[in-house]
Amino acid sequence: MAGPLKADGAEPQKPAEAAPASPIYGVTVPKGYRQWQFVAPALEAGELNELRAVLGNATAIAAYEKGAKSENSEKGTRPFPDGTVLVKLAWKHVPSPEFATALVPGSPTTVQVMVKDSRRYAATGGWGFGRFIDGKPADLAQHQTCFACHAALVKDRDYVFTRLAP
Amino acid sequence: MAGPLKADGAEPQKPAEAAPASPIYGVTVPKGYRQWQFVAPALEAGELNELRAVLGNATAIAAYEKGAKSENSEKGTRPFPDGTVLVKLAWKHVPSPEFATALVPGSPTTVQVMVKDSRRYAATGGWGFGRFIDGKPADLAQHQTCFACHAALVKDRDYVFTRLAP
Numbered sequence: 365m366a367g368p369l370k371a372d373g374a375e376p377q378k379p380a381e382a383a384p385a386s387p388i389y390g391v392t393v394p395k396g397y398r399q400w401q402f403v404a405p406a407l408e409a410g411e412l413n414e415l416r417a418v419l420g421n422a423t424a425i426a427a428y429e430k431g432a433k434s435e436n437s438e439k440g441t442r443p444f445p446d447g448t449v450l451v452k453l454a455w456k457h458v459p460s461p462e463f464a465t466a467l468v469p470g471s472p473t474t475v476q477v478m479v480k481d482s483r484r485y486a487a488t489g490g491w492g493f494g495r496f497i498d499g500k501p502a503d504l505a506q507h508q509t510c511f512a513c514h515a516a517l518v519k520d521r522d523y524v525f526t527r528l529a530p
Numbered sequence: 531m532a533g534p535l536k537a538d539g540a541e542p543q544k545p546a547e548a549a550p551a552s553p554i555y556g557v558t559v560p561k562g563y564r565q566w567q568f569v570a571p572a573l574e575a576g577e578l579n580e581l582r583a584v585l586g587n588a589t590a591i592a593a594y595e596k597g598a599k600s601e602n603s604e605k606g607t608r609p610f611p612d613g614t615v616l617v618k619l620a621w622k623h624v625p626s627p628e629f630a631t632a633l634v635p636g637s638p639t640t641v642q643v644m645v646k647d648s649r650r651y652a653a654t655g656g657w658g659f660g661r662f663i664d665g666k667p668a669d670l671a672q673h674q675t676c677f678a679c680h681a682a683l684v685k686d687r688d689y690v691f692t693r694l695a696p
Contacts, residue, residue, distance in 0.1 A: 405571035405583045410631030417571045462683045462691055465576030469695040517628045525628055529621060529635040
């Protein structure tokens with residue numbers, strides 16, 4: 365008989381589907397995020413040269429929409445409430461096979477996740493970060509850069525770059 | 531008393547929220563499409579120079595996903611079933627105010643809709659088209675170009691350019 369048994373004879377529960385978590389933050393790729401609502405696309409034209417799209421869970425979208433209706437719409441979504449989760453998908457871009465002037469998604473590169481939990485992540489503006497490559501978290505060094513960059517560039521937008529596309 | 535009354539004294543029902551329909555096809559902007567699932571982003575680098583994103587209703591997404599799992603994934607989603615609706619949002623792009631190398635959505639330009647109804651639109655590959663600017667359909671001349679271009683370039687993909695982003 366393989367492995368220990370619990371008192372009732374059942375095999376111990378294994379977290380068989382435990383998703384791999386990011387270093388520092390323990391953030392995982394949220395289940396079902398591909399069904400979440402669309403926030404905005406982007407083209408990152410720098411070194412990475414990627415097409416991107418941000419999706420948000422219901423809490424994120426509600427906060428964005430409240431912000432969009434607010435007179436102070438630049439600030440209205442800030443801060444995002446606890447429970448907000450944003451996922452950024454990124455792909456290398458390739459020319460459309462059928463339409464020469466269009467760039468469309470090629471291979472996926474990273475999936476990046478931001479989770480708002482103001483107590484758990486009090487030291488990083490209330491946000492936990494995860495960067496995943498092919499479902500696996502990137503290394504510690506990469507995760508050490510997330511907050512520093514968001515804090516340097518978008519601290520006054522609750523550390524979030526992406527606006528809801530009009 | 532303004533206007534005619536019905537026999538029961540109530541004012542006649544007006545189609546107060548009747549959405550304006552496209553010429554040729556009678557396609558309207560579907561209600562709630564902004565909540566639909568995300569299909570893919572694109573950058574149209576030509577004359578239009580737009581960021582774009584395609585969203586699909588549940589029928590569209592189911593067909594895309596079936597296609598993505600199919601061995602013959604280039605063909606697997608084709609043809610899309612009746613009831614498929616695809617919406618392409620487009621924006622002028624602007625540099626991100628906070629991240630110089632990123633292009634993000636600026637002003638919205640068009641919302642373009644494809645509706646599959648193989649009987650109603652039998653003459654145009656089963657698809658009806660609508661192109662809307664600020665909620666209003668573009669003119670007849672613009673709608674005369676939709677099918678010709680889709681037929682010339684992506685007839686063997688059931689007239690749909692956009693693939694589900696991996």
